Amino acid sequence: MIDNDTMLLMIPGPVKTHPRIYAAMARPLIGHRTPEFKKLYNETLELFKKLIDTKNDAFIFTGSSTSAMDSAIANLVQPGDKVLNVIQGKFSERWQDITNAYGGDSIVLNIEWGKALKEEPLVEMFDKNKDIKFVTICHNETSTGIINPAEKIGKVVRDYEKILIVDGVTSVGGDYVYPDKWNFDILVTGSQKCLGIPPGLGFIMVGPRAWEIINERESIHSYYVNLPLYKQWFAERGDTPFTPSVPLIIAQNVSLKMMFEEGIDNRMKRHRRMAKATRVGAKALGLQLFAEEEYASNTVTSIKVPPKINSKELINSMKELGILIAGGQGNLRGNIIRIAHMNVVQEKDILVTFSALETALNKLGFDFKPGSGVAAIEQEFSQTS
Amino acid sequence: MIDNDTMLLMIPGPVKTHPRIYAAMARPLIGHRTPEFKKLYNETLELFKKLIDTKNDAFIFTGSSTSAMDSAIANLVQPGDKVLNVIQGKFSERWQDITNAYGGDSIVLNIEWGKALKEEPLVEMFDKNKDIKFVTICHNETSTGIINPAEKIGKVVRDYEKILIVDGVTSVGGDYVYPDKWNFDILVTGSQKCLGIPPGLGFIMVGPRAWEIINERESIHSYYVNLPLYKQWFAERGDTPFTPSVPLIIAQNVSLKMMFEEGIDNRMKRHRRMAKATRVGAKALGLQLFAEEEYASNTVTSIKVPPKINSKELINSMKELGILIAGGQGNLRGNIIRIAHMNVVQEKDILVTFSALETALNKLGFDFKPGSGVAAIEQEFSQTS
Numbered sequence: 001m002i003d004n005d006t007m008l009l010m011i012p013g014p015v016k017t018h019p020r021i022y023a024a025m026a027r028p029l030i031g032h033r034t035p036e037f038k039k040l041y042n043e044t045l046e047l048f049k050k051l052i053d054t055k056n057d058a059f060i061f062t063g064s065s066t067s068a069m070d071s072a073i074a075n076l077v078q079p080g081d082k083v084l085n086v087i088q089g090k091f092s093e094r095w096q097d098i099t100n101a102y103g104g105d106s107i108v109l110n111i112e113w114g115k116a117l118k119e120e121p122l123v124e125m126f127d128k129n130k131d132i133k134f135v136t137i138c139h140n141e142t143s144t145g146i147i148n149p150a151e152k153i154g155k156v157v158r159d160y161e162k163i164l165i166v167d168g169v170t171s172v173g174g175d176y177v178y179p180d181k182w183n184f185d186i187l188v189t190g191s192q193k194c195l196g197i198p199p200g201l202g203f204i205m206v207g208p209r210a211w212e213i214i215n216e217r218e219s220i221h222s223y224y225v226n227l228p229l230y231k232q233w234f235a236e237r238g239d240t241p242f243t244p245s246v247p248l249i250i251a252q253n254v255s256l257k258m259m260f261e262e263g264i265d266n267r268m269k270r271h272r273r274m275a276k277a278t279r280v281g282a283k284a285l286g287l288q289l290f291a292e293e294e295y296a297s298n299t300v301t302s303i304k305v306p307p308k309i310n311s312k313e314l315i316n317s318m319k320e321l322g323i324l325i326a327g328g329q330g331n332l333r334g335n336i337i338r339i340a341h342m343n344v345v346q347e348k349d350i351l352v353t354f355s356a357l358e359t360a361l362n363k364l365g366f367d368f369k370p371g372s373g374v375a376a377i378e379q380e381f382s383q384t385s
Numbered sequence: 386m387i388d389n390d391t392m393l394l395m396i397p398g399p400v401k402t403h404p405r406i407y408a409a410m411a412r413p414l415i416g417h418r419t420p421e422f423k424k425l426y427n428e429t430l431e432l433f434k435k436l437i438d439t440k441n442d443a444f445i446f447t448g449s450s451t452s453a454m455d456s457a458i459a460n461l462v463q464p465g466d467k468v469l470n471v472i473q474g475k476f477s478e479r480w481q482d483i484t485n486a487y488g489g490d491s492i493v494l495n496i497e498w499g500k501a502l503k504e505e506p507l508v509e510m511f512d513k514n515k516d517i518k519f520v521t522i523c524h525n526e527t528s529t530g531i532i533n534p535a536e537k538i539g540k541v542v543r544d545y546e547k548i549l550i551v552d553g554v555t556s557v558g559g560d561y562v563y564p565d566k567w568n569f570d571i572l573v574t575g576s577q578k579c580l581g582i583p584p585g586l587g588f589i590m591v592g593p594r595a596w597e598i599i600n601e602r603e604s605i606h607s608y609y610v611n612l613p614l615y616k617q618w619f620a621e622r623g624d625t626p627f628t629p630s631v632p633l634i635i636a637q638n639v640s641l642k643m644m645f646e647e648g649i650d651n652r653m654k655r656h657r658r659m660a661k662a663t664r665v666g667a668k669a670l671g672l673q674l675f676a677e678e679e680y681a682s683n684t685v686t687s688i689k690v691p692p693k694i695n696s697k698e699l700i701n702s703m704k705e706l707g708i709l710i711a712g713g714q715g716n717l718r719g720n721i722i723r724i725a726h727m728n729v730v731q732e733k734d735i736l737v738t739f740s741a742l743e744t745a746l747n748k749l750g751f752d753f754k755p756g757s758g759v760a761a762i763e764q765e766f767s768q769t770s
Contacts, residue, residue: 198414
């Protein structure tokens, strides 16, 4: 029997969400032009900025994470501007789609899916294409399960004096992301991943070099995600130009506070611990990891589907056991499964996910030693903390 | 003592919300790419389309109502296109801002604030400006409290073969709105007014004449609210291109079902009854209505602030009594108060609002017969049903 109400969400969003967040979502609505709401909104923004240790401006859109990505390109890229879109999976592809939508001149640096972006191919592109103005990357590419060495990339991009636009949708809150230190000019993220609440809020951080470009533009063909409008409104009124999703702001406030209660280092360590255990478990079952292991994501793990196993059947089988995991996207459809370990995921969630994975693999006739995955994870958890 | 948790929201959004909606907001999250979510999303869209009796396409954005307004202009208006922006309050002004953002050639028809838009000034504008291509109106202008005769306006605009873009943010769900019958080409609305749930969803209906224009465009400088993308995605996959706010869709589904449980006619009659009682009560207190009474909105009533009374003090005084009403916006700041009667507002809410209003007016030294407003409303309610 599939019971969605008790389903453990081990997908890369929406994520397993804490009961305190559900309680916050059901809090009575307050008017969004009241002093009470302004206080709440400001505190939430400050907590977010503290999380990513930034002194730059940040804004919250009522929208999917994509609204923040849209904002980045709409406000910065003018028709004809050369934009280097680094593509290494489904989500980094989106930057190219948006660049094209706004008439940017997209040139693509393709990185093999499952591999991280290193400095060398970037340097090569910059040397060959002197007129590149912007670079888009996806920090943590959930479609393949890799995390890019963002600090090193940031340094190269800054050395070459390009503007770096970073999708941190699935890294912010689940791994270290320090845009100021790492030379990001724009960082976007969303509420429904490691920020721990339901979908519906997009976040954008805007650095001074990005503002310079925005401020020099004669016009920006964008209204809903127009950054100068958000900046002016916030400066003058301390809230948002358009009605924000009040319950989501209330919930985000609670979730950010919970992060600081746990401690940011503890939270990041926990994510790394869950990721490591997932990799250990997969290997113990004789499964192959898809992503380059040195750059394996700490928020989602991609695992190759063994020959003769149908990924859809595997996922459905786990769903019947109450655990939702994800399949592959784009070219990877049918070839990988993805187990996310984001937000409040803890030891018992990894253990039960692997118990269910073993049960499903067994049912589908995969040849392995039952219990071996869970045993390896137990071992891993008992030896580390 | 101000207790926001028990505050009665008599403001034009967020509105008084039913406990069933709060319960829905706290429902466990489900994955947005699951068959369960697709079913829920499709059903919600169908209920919305049934509410406005349309055969046209409709889409739901994760965003404020403004995201849907943004979409209308971004997808339809090309730089240089002549757009007639009818301005008669704060919300109709927004259409001009968006038109300007996308390079449209805005010409303005100013209607005195508090008055409705009639057919004659439109005809005059059309006769003088043959090259007008689009017309934007706000159906129910909450900043002044009027509702425009949309059916008549729709007929004129269609006769002149212009494209009519309608903001129905505060009419849909609280008053009759029939876009197909009334010749609307685009209708936008949002979740947090008479659709009865928290802010965070924008709705857009797109008629065939709007699609013709969209389909002929070479490019659309918009990504997050790109209509062809939403249309294609829905046709191919039955859901949304970007992560929707799952709890809001769940809540919207519940709220739409509640509307059909009450009966659409009953719902509209109830809104009219509450609006009439509000006007009766205000007049009994010796207060003057701001909006042209023949076109007074059924979802919000605007009342002139009497001389020597400070509107801020009046509003704060009511807030202390647990009732939140709104002040004026733009030019009307300080001059009017606005009492909204949207969504699940019922007799007792109007009665208590006026009891509080009388108490506050008393405190501020306004000369009137205490109890006279409430008495008139009781009379009104007891004579009608």
